[in-house]
Amino acid sequence: MSGSEPSESAKRALGTQLKELRHGADLTGVELARRCGWHKTKISKIEHGTQSPTEADIRMWATACNAEGLVSELIATSREIDQMWTDYKRRHARGMKNLQFHAMDLYASSKLIRVYESLFIPGFLQTVEYAQAQFTIHARLHGLPLDDVEDAARNRMARKRFLGTGSPIFTFLLEASALANNMGGREVMAGQLDYLEKVSSLPYVSVGIIPDGRIRSLYPGEGFYLFDESLLKQEFWSGAFQTSRPDTIAYFVRVFAALRAQAVFGSAAGVEIEAARRRLQGT
Known part of the structure; x- marks a missing residue:
């Protein structure tokens, strides 16, 4: 396997989807972080796929972007990503x-x-x-x-x-x-x-x-x-x-x-x- 785990691309895709949600709400990363009560670096990490959002994070993100109707879909995507990769020690x-x-x-x-x-x-x-x-x-x-x-x-x-x-x-x-x-x-x-x-x-x-x-x-x-x-x-x-x-x-x-x-x-x-x-x- 070259590069990273296959699930990493799915994490980045979810991050991109959340980023587009933020852009659609016309919010800066700083403003979204303020509304959610997070440090501004958390927004960047989630959007770049280096930090996985919790289900609570997804709910807060969608609510701040006035996109509550997408919460179920986003959480389902996040759960599947969690199940995508199993390292050999766990396997x-x-x-x-x-x-x-x-x-x-x-x-x-x-x-x-x-x-x-x-x-x-x-x-x-x-x-x-x-x-x-x-x-x-x-x-x-x-x-x-x-x-x-x-x-x-x-x-x-x-x-x-x-x-x-x-x-x-x-x-x-x-x-x-x-x-x-x-x-x-x-x-x-x-x-x-x-x-x-x-x-x-x-x-x-x-x-x-x-x-x-x-x-x-x-x-x-x-x-x-x-x-x-x-x-x-x-x-x-x-x-x-x-x-x-x-x-x-x-x-x-x-x-x-x-x-x-x-x-x-x-x-x-x-x-x-x-x-x-x-x-x-x-x-």
């Missing part, structure tokens, strides 16, 4: 092995799940050995118990029960680099590539691969999961991001469509898997 408080069951209800209620990954095989498509290698990296990176790795990998396999059922339908897009990044060694990767080829033939499961060297109409980016058109989830080294904002969802739907147009499927995807297998044998 893994329940333990890696228990976290694997956290989203099962979401999977069950979704009709279409779209997944893009540029660096590794998505959890739904992993073998237990590949998952164990990935969790070992996570545990060492975040100081988590290595004793939980085997259980976490085994528990991750529970989500596979949704594959091939049509509830939900899956579309996966993988960069060719996701097939090349070696997790766990040659034997683990060979098993993973075999399984990827096998799962690609399941009904209601579409696996597309964006080949290396293809002229890009859209550059590779960080992985994401789209659940219908209602929820976006992304994971980064330092934490996890999610949002239900319609404008963000619409943006990522367009991104997914652009990436899908660059992918190959079916036998052509099988050629890419075989190329990854040959590269692996050469290591």
